[in-house]
Amino acid sequence: MARRRQAITIKHVAEDAGVSLQTVSRVINNEPNVRPAMKERVQSSIDRLGYVPSIAAQRMSGSRSYLLLALNDRERTLADWRERLGTDWVDQMLLGGMLACDKHGYRMMVELVDTHSDHVERELKAAIAALQPDGVILTPPHSENPLITNLLARAGIPFARIGSREEGPGIRMTMDDEGNARLATEHLIALGHKRIGFIAGPDEYSLSGWRIDGWSAAMEEAGLPTEELCEKGDFGFESGARAARTLLTRFDRPTAIIASSDQMALATLQVAGDMGLAVPDDLSLISFDNTPIVRFTFPKLTAVDQPIAETSARAAELLIQAHKKPLPTEIVNVPGALVERGSTGPAPGKGGM
Template sequence: MPRRRGGVTIKHVAADAGVSLQTVSRVINNEPNVRPEMAERVQAAIDRLGYVPLIAAQRMGGSKSRLILALNDRDRTIAGWRNREGTDWVDQMLLGGMLTCGAHGYRLILELVDTHSDHIERELSATIGALQPDGVILTPPHSQDLVILNLLAKRGISIARIGSLTPGPGFCLTMDDEAAARLATGHLLDLGHRRIGFIKGSDDYELSGWRVTGWRAAMDAAGLAADLIEPGDFDYASGRTAAGALLDAADPPTAIIASSDQMAIATLDVALERGLAVPHDLSIISFDDTPIARYASPPLTAVTQPIAAVVAEAVERIIAEQHGARLSIEPKSVPAQLTVRASTSPPRSIG
């Protein structure tokens, strides 16, 4: 009778098959230097005993764990879950990462880390020690955290960094936020807007600055003042404050670009509370394009970020590096797109 699955170890498999622990490890990891009849004997023992390979067994003899770890910001992710506001960034990250990992026989594991914690090294070291990942995908703001980057580099772990160009170990992938902001601003300029406000994202994220740069560049190229800008923190509350400040300006905007869907929804709410018609009195463009943007009333024109594609590329590059490929150190950009919906139109004066 097969043993209980939870009590079976690699030692039981080796004893049942009459082979060494190293041979079992080679079979588990699909290594080529195992005779077919030996592999069949080990696999038969695995099936008979109901053995589930553990990470520790897969690491024997220096073999790969075939695990890729993705780190995301703890506070923002948990806040989104608790408020039931959706976690589309995480969903898209898992979509691109899991499907690509699965196609190569790898697994993706998501961990949440507080980048501002005084215990970040201890916390992350414990996670790395337990999982022994072959590679780590870092999202903002972890992707620019030198403490995290240096810790991973010292352990020889492949690093994929999303949304950061800070000098340091690993390879960088971006969604070209600067170009996306230029694209969004250009859309409003083409509609005839000349007073275009901007709500910035958190300064903890490099991409917040890139978006401001793109907006300013488009305004400057059109010969227009880029003076309508307010700080935000990607959340609804900061969006309300920023939108109110922009609309209270002596010469208020006829359009506002918000650096997140939450801040864009807040802008929409503030506009409607003030009796402004969207889009005829105020056009609104958002970044991210999560479900709340699509189901708003009116649906929001939004920068659609290729999160799944970027994470898929990160996985591909980590796996290629694990197999000895020599990769370019130049940052790679996957462009975002602008999805036009009902929240943008020509300003009332020319509409």
């Protein structure tokens, strides 16, 4: 029976090159205080032995851990996973963050934390002690939880706050929610719609208010009413169905609706069908997020494509560079785009031949 090949470690490299472990670590981490001849000697041993640097080896330099930690909402994430709802926020966050980390020899890990829990500080302290991350990426609603942001600030750990514009420590990052809502609204106005409903997210997310601001500003500039055209949900399907039913049973119902999540848009599509309303002939519909499921509905949903991967990648890049340059103090904004599909069309009475 063939023996399993022995794993090559940093010790083997040090012995082969005749240098200390610290010298090998400095070469691996590309630190400046290594003579070119010594660097070439160590690199020759690495190449000859086929050694692949590990996080443990990189950490030996003592200055960095080469790990970034991303925090996501535990309750909502687990609920989506268990229900297999097809949302891909975490997937996109990992896509952007992990690829950015990989370019710099970093690793990205995700922890699920319940921001409503009394134990949030204890959970976060335990994660930080175990992983010793060089930086932390906070997603909503964690990005606006002072218990979390103050703890990281006290610990001196650089962090990015996605979905937060509040003054304070950390990198403030947005995905231009206000601009994206304006973009969606202006698209419907251009199609001749005058009564455009909006299904917003919960108040605990600042971005919910930003999206309302973008919608209402576009409506106001066009001289269109907003009264009784905005309802709130919690980003979930059931809340979207309730909000859509409220809007569509009003006497002067909207001819178009923008929903602040794909789940609430799917619910609106179902409610419209139950009421005998055809999309887009009787009702145009735009969603936020652009997760995979919107391409498998009938009709396929026009959606605001949230740049989650791009924002996560930008956050990772800034945190990795934090040991070289100060964090940006201005808001870092990564705009989204509107992907047009079959759920939007001319307002009723505007599309005749």
